[in-house]
Amino acid sequence: xxxxxxxxxxxxxxxxxxxxxxxxxxxxxxxxxxxxxxxxxxxxxxxxxxxxxxxxxxxxxxxxxxxxxxxxxxxxxxxxxxxxxxxxxxxxxxxxxxxxxxxxxxxxxxxxxxxxxxxxxxxxxxxxxxxxxxxxxxxxxxxxxxxxxxxxxxxxxxxxxxxxxxxxxxxxxxxxxxxxxxxxxxxxxxxxxxxxxxxxxxxxxxxxxxxxxxxxxxxxxxxxxxxxxxxxxxxxxxxxxxxxxxxxxxxxxxxxxxxxxxxxxxxxxxxxxxxxxxxxxxxxxxxxxxxxxxxxxxxxxxxxxxxxxxxxxxxxxxxxxxxxxxxxxxxxxxxxxxxxxxxx
Amino acid sequence: xxxxxxxxxxxxxxxxxxxxxxxxxxxxxxxxxxxxxxxxxxxxxxxxxxxxxxxxxxxxxxxxxxxxxxxxxxxxxxxxxxxxxxxxxxxxxxxxxxxxxxxxxxxxxxxxxxxxxxxxxxxxxxxxxxxxxxxxxxxxxxxxxxxxxxxxxxxxxxxxxxxxxxxxxxxxxxxxxxxxxxxxxxxxxxxxxxxxxxxxxxxxxxxxxxxxxxxxxxxxxxxxxxxxxxxxxxxxxxxxxxxxxxxxxxxxxxxxxxxxxxxxxxxxxxxxxxxxxxxxxxxxxxxxxxxxxxxxx
Numbered sequence: 001x002x003x004x005x006x007x008x009x010x011x012x013x014x015x016x017x018x019x020x021x022x023x024x025x026x027x028x029x030x031x032x033x034x035x036x037x038x039x040x041x042x043x044x045x046x047x048x049x050x051x052x053x054x055x056x057x058x059x060x061x062x063x064x065x066x067x068x069x070x071x072x073x074x075x076x077x078x079x080x081x082x083x084x085x086x087x088x089x090x091x092x093x094x095x096x097x098x099x100x101x102x103x104x105x106x107x108x109x110x111x112x113x114x115x116x117x118x119x120x121x122x123x124x125x126x127x128x129x130x131x132x133x134x135x136x137x138x139x140x141x142x143x144x145x146x147x148x149x150x151x152x153x154x155x156x157x158x159x160x161x162x163x164x165x166x167x168x169x170x171x172x173x174x175x176x177x178x179x180x181x182x183x184x185x186x187x188x189x190x191x192x193x194x195x196x197x198x199x200x201x202x203x204x205x206x207x208x209x210x211x212x213x214x215x216x217x218x219x220x221x222x223x224x225x226x227x228x229x230x231x232x233x234x235x236x237x238x239x240x241x242x243x244x245x246x247x248x249x250x251x252x253x254x255x256x257x258x259x260x261x262x263x264x265x266x267x268x269x270x271x272x273x274x275x276x277x278x279x280x281x282x283x284x285x286x287x288x289x290x291x292x293x294x295x296x297x298x299x300x301x302x303x304x305x306x307x308x309x310x311x312x313x314x315x316x317x318x319x320x321x322x323x324x325x326x327x328x329x330x331x332x333x334x335x336x337x338x339x340x341x342x343x344x
Numbered sequence: 345x346x347x348x349x350x351x352x353x354x355x356x357x358x359x360x361x362x363x364x365x366x367x368x369x370x371x372x373x374x375x376x377x378x379x380x381x382x383x384x385x386x387x388x389x390x391x392x393x394x395x396x397x398x399x400x401x402x403x404x405x406x407x408x409x410x411x412x413x414x415x416x417x418x419x420x421x422x423x424x425x426x427x428x429x430x431x432x433x434x435x436x437x438x439x440x441x442x443x444x445x446x447x448x449x450x451x452x453x454x455x456x457x458x459x460x461x462x463x464x465x466x467x468x469x470x471x472x473x474x475x476x477x478x479x480x481x482x483x484x485x486x487x488x489x490x491x492x493x494x495x496x497x498x499x500x501x502x503x504x505x506x507x508x509x510x511x512x513x514x515x516x517x518x519x520x521x522x523x524x525x526x527x528x529x530x531x532x533x534x535x536x537x538x539x540x541x542x543x544x545x546x547x548x549x550x551x552x553x554x555x556x557x558x559x560x561x562x563x564x565x566x567x568x569x570x571x572x573x574x575x576x577x578x579x580x581x582x583x584x585x586x587x588x589x590x591x592x593x594x595x596x597x598x599x600x601x602x603x604x605x606x607x608x609x610x611x612x613x614x615x616x617x618x619x620x621x622x623x624x625x626x627x628x629x630x631x632x633x634x635x636x637x638x639x640x641x
Binding site: 306 | 372375376378379382383385386387389390392393396404405407452453455456458459460463464465466468471474475477478480481482483484485486487488489490491492493508509511512515516519544569572573575576579580589590591593594604606609610613616617620621623624625628631632635636
C-alpha cells in the first residue's frame with residue numbers, strides 16, 4: 001500500500017530532517033484519520049450483521065435453556081415453561097425423553113429425539129463422501145480447464161451451469177432422473193427404487209450434490225493452479241520429472257493453500273446440507289441431516305429446536321476451528337492478502 | 345538450473361522427434377476427451393430438464409433423448425391459477441426478496457469492503473474473520489429463533505421476514521467478494537486525485553466509484569443468484585402469498601392429485617433457471633473472477 005505518497009511530497013519542500021519528522025507525525029495523523037474512516041465505513045455492516053446473526057444466535061442460546069410449554073406427548077399432562085437447565089441438551093445428546101414417572105427414559109425409536117446421533121452420522125457421511133468426490137473430480141476438471149485448447153471458454157461456461165441452477169431445482173431434476181421409471185434406471189437397465197431405501201437414496205443425493213457443487217470446487221482449484229508460474233513446470237520437465245512427480249512435487253504443494261480454503265468452504269457448506277435431502281427424500285431412509293432434524297423440531301417446540309440448532313452451530317464451528325487451526329486452511333489470511341494478517 | 349543442462353535436455357528431446365510429436369497428439373486427444381466428458385456431465389441433466397419441460401405429460405418417461413412430443417402445455421400448467429399454482433406471483437416474490445437483499449447488501453457492503461481493502465486500522469483481521477464466519481453460518485441456527493420472533497411480532501410470512509435472514513449470508517458474501525476486487529484496483533489514481541486536492545470522500549466518489557462499477561456489478565450478480573437460490577429460510581418463514589419460486593417448485597401441484605407432476609416441475613425449473621444461465625453465460629469471465637476472488641491471492 002502506498003502510504004508514503006504524501007509524506008514524500010512534504011519531504012520535497014522541507015529539509016531532510018524536518019521531512020523525516022513530518023513524515024512520522026503525518027503517518028501518525030494519517031493512521032488516526034484512517035482508523036476513524038474505517039470505523040465509519042465498517043460499523044454499519046457490523047451492526048447489520050450483529051442484528052441479523054448475533055441477536056438470533058444469542059436468542060437461540062437463551063431459548064435452548066427454556067422448557068417447551070405444552071402437552072407432553074407421552075404423559076398427556078401439561079408441561080409448564082420456565083428454566084430447563086441443560087434438559088434440552090440432554091434430550092438430544094443422550095436421546096432422553098420425558099418418562100411417565102417424571103424422570104427420563106430413552107426416546108422411542110422413530111421420534112425426533114431418537115434421531116440425533118443418526119442425523120449427526122448422516123451429516124458427516126454426506127460431508128466426507130461429497131467433499132472427497134468433489135475434491136478429486138474438481139481437481140481433475142481444474143487441470144483440464146487449465147490447459148490451452150480450442151473450446152476452453154465454452155467448457156468454463158458449461159461448468160457454471162450446474163452451479164447457477166438453484167439447489168431446489170437441482171433436487172427436483174435429479175428426483176426426476178432417479179424416479180422409478182426415470183432415465184437413470186433406463187440408462188443402466190436397473191429397476192431400483194432410488195428414494196425407497198438407504199443406500200440408493202444416499203447415492204442419489206450424493207450424485208446430485210456432486211453434480212451441483214463440483215464446478216465451484218473446480219473453479220477455486222483452477223484459480224489456484226493459474227497462480228503457479230509455467231516456468232516451474234518447464235524447469236521440472238527439463239530436470240526429467242515425470243508427470244506424476246510434477247503433480248505431487250509441484251502442483252499439490254503450490255495449490256494447497258487455495259485447495260484447503262476450497263475444501264473448508266465446501267465442508268462447512270455440506271455440514272448444513274438441507275435442500276437436497278429435504279426435497280428428494282424428505283429426510284426418509286437414512287437421509288435426515290442435522291438441518292432437517294432442526295426444521296422438523298421447530299413446529300414441535302421452539303426451545304428444544306433452539307438447543308439442537310445451537311449444537312449444530314457448535315459442531316460446524318468446531319470443524320471450522322480444526323480446519324483453520326490444524327490443517328492450515330486460512331481463509332481469513334488469504335482474504336487479507338499475502339503477508340498481511342499474520343502477527344495482527 | 346544451468347543453461348547447458350537445459351540445452352542438453354532439449355537436444356536429447358529433439359532426437360526422437362516423431363515419438364514426441366505422437367505423444368503430444370495423444371495428450372491433446374486426451375484433453376479433448378476429458379473436456380467432452382466434463383461438458384456432457386455438466387450439461388446433460390440440464391438438457392434433460394429442458395427436453396422434459398417441452399414434452400407431453402403422457403410421454404413423461406419416454407427415454408428418447410431428443411425433443412419429441414413437443415408442447416407448451418407444461419408451461420401453461422405452471423402458470424395455471426386454476427390448479428392452485430401462483431407461479432407468476434412466486435416469481436415476483438423471488439424477484440422482490442432477492443432484489444432488495446442484493447441492494448441492501450451492496451449498500452452496506454461497498455463501504456465496508458472499501459475500508460477493508462484500502463485502509464489500515466486495528467481489528468481488521470478480526471472484522472474479516474467475523475465477516476467470513478458469518479458467511480459460513482448455518483441457516484438453521486437462524487431459522488429457529490427467527491421463526492419464534494417473527495411469529496411473536498406478526499412478521500411471519502412477510503417480505504421483511506425473508507429479506508432480513510437473507511442479508512445474513514448475502515452481506516458477508518458481498519463484503520468478501522468486493523474486498524478482494526477492490527484490493528486489485530489501480531489505487532494510485534486515488535492518490536493522484538488526492539494530491540490534486542480532492543478529499544478522500546471526493547476521491548472515492550469521482551475516481552474510485554466509476555472504476556469500481558464492474559466489480560460492484562459482478563458482486564451484485566453473485567449476491568442476487570445466492571438470494572434467488574435460497575430455499576431453507578423461505579420454506580420456513582414464507583406463507584402462501586410471499587412464497588418464493590424455490591419453495592413453489594419444491595411443493596408443486598400438478599393436474600392430477602397424488603401424482604408427481606414431473607413435466608410441469610421441469611417446466612417451472614426451466615423458467616427459473618434460463619435467466620440465470622443466460623446471465624452466467626454472458627458474464628462468465630466476471631463471475632468466475634468473482635467466485636474465486638479472495639479464495640486465492
